[in-house]
Amino acid sequence: MKRKWVENNNMASVKKNFLYQSAYEILVIILPLITSPYISRVLGPENLGIYSYTYSIAYYFSLFASLGIKYYGNRRIAQARNSKQELSKVFSEILYAHLVTSCIVLVIYLGYVSFFVKENQLYSYIQAIYVLGSVFDLNWFFFGMEKFDVTVKRNTIIKILTVISIFAFVRRKTDLIIYIWIMALGNLLAQLYLWTKLKREVSICTVSIKACFRHLKPLCMLFIPLAASSIYQVLSKIILGNISGDYQLGLFDNTQKLINIPMSLVIAFGNVMLPKMSNMFKNYDQEKGMIYLERTVPLIMCIAFSLCFGLISVADIFAPVFWGKEFSAASKLVAFNALVIPFYAFANMLRTQFLIPRGRDNVYTFAMVGGAVINIIVNIILIPYYGAMGAVCGNIAAEASVSVIQAVWIRKEVRIKRYIKLGVPFFIIGFFMYFVVKFVGKFVDQNVIGLAVEIALGALVYCTLSLIYFIKSKNEFVLSILKNIKRKWIK
Helix, strand or coil: CHHHHHHHHHHHHHHHHHHHHHHHHHHHHHHHHHHHHHHHHHHHHHHHHHHHHHHHHHHHHHHHHHCCHHHHHHHHHHHHCCCHHHHHHHHHHHHHHHHHHHHHHHHHHHHHHHHHCCCCHHHHHHCHHHHHHHHCCCHHHHHHCCCHHHHHHHHHHHHHHHHHHHHHHCCCHHHHHHHHHHHHHHHHHHHHHHHCCCCCCCCCCCCCHHHHHCCHHHHHHHHHHHHHHHHHHHHHHHHHHHHHCHHHHHHHHHHHHHHHHHHHHHHHHHHHHHHHHHHHHHHCCHHHHHHHHHHHHHHHHHHHHHHHHHHHHHHHHHHHHHHCHHHCCHHHHHHHHCCHHHHHHHHHHHHHHHHCCCCCHHHHHHHHHHHHHHHHHHHHHHHHHHCHHHHHHHHHHHHHHHHHHHHHHCCCCCCHHHHHHHHHHHHHHHHHHHHHHHHHHCCCCCCHHHHHHHHHHHHHHHHHHHHHHHHHHCCHHHHHHHHHHHHHHHC
């Protein structure tokens, strides 16, 4: 009876947290849809390229500042949260280790900008605020505690204030410096806010230096795959900017930002499931965790293929309407880059619900490093000839290889073939939606109204057919989420 209650309680918390995260991610999707056309027209491709380049460098340093705390801290807090004393001890040890390493990296970044950056030095100095935000990062703790409502409320307020500031203060091409200030300060304030909520959750206690240092090795181990992942997310922009110039970089950067918007839904689900699975694999039997994993596969692949085929369907009209005629060349980039989403979703599901919760960091690391190597090779070969499209091909090759490596490595432990079969119906539904949208697209104008019609039609077709499939297949996990949404809507 107790085991049954625990299972029901776990499932209820997953649904609640997923709804929280999904609501926030919908906001994340909507806000860039508002600001991106404005920023693209006001700043232009070249200024966006400068922002992207300086931000990419700062991002790398912030990555070193955080090491692998995103996943390691999340996992350790989830494993320790059943004991208040152990929680305070583990949190304090990880926090002190993080503060020391991140402050060292911040100093190194400022030295780098002072002595090695010649062009756009002022912009790079302002981006140091982004690195400073990594010093105060506490997301890993609240994710591990499954306190997603705290982070959602925080992020919602900061995002809205950021959007308001952009429209209020960024008015012309010379306002690039203001735009960088707004984005960097928004990130820092978001991190500082969480410190005001910390006292009610955990106590910071005195711990030994030796106890802190014992976390450095696993932090570094989980940093390796994150660093490798950043290669085909950020280093591609650096290579592209140096070889093909700011215009091609501006096209690619906007395309990447667009792809990252829908992929944030996939990331949100992984963030919800990682602490849940980490706690479950430590305190309950392995079988329950595997049941959870299989239950979530259809929903993840449903989301992934809807986003993939949705973007492919509207790519031709989306880029010029959304960003302006200067970005018309980005249409093909959007369509090709959308192919990344299903591969990323599948790989993210395996690592956040199996590899990291089970401590299989070696598999995760090998897969990400393999993907990074493939990305570098493809970028070096294709970017000189195809510019931004070469970088897109590098992204697709990297994400596909990561997905395949992870799946092959653990094929004897999880039902990979079963998971792939569960995704096939949504591939078919997405393919059908694509043809419907392209057919109707012949009869609508290439403007905002036409784009809205295509998006609405595609969403209607995909959601209707997917709902029918979930009902016919009696997927309890998805149907229970829909019931919760309906209940809250009625209230």
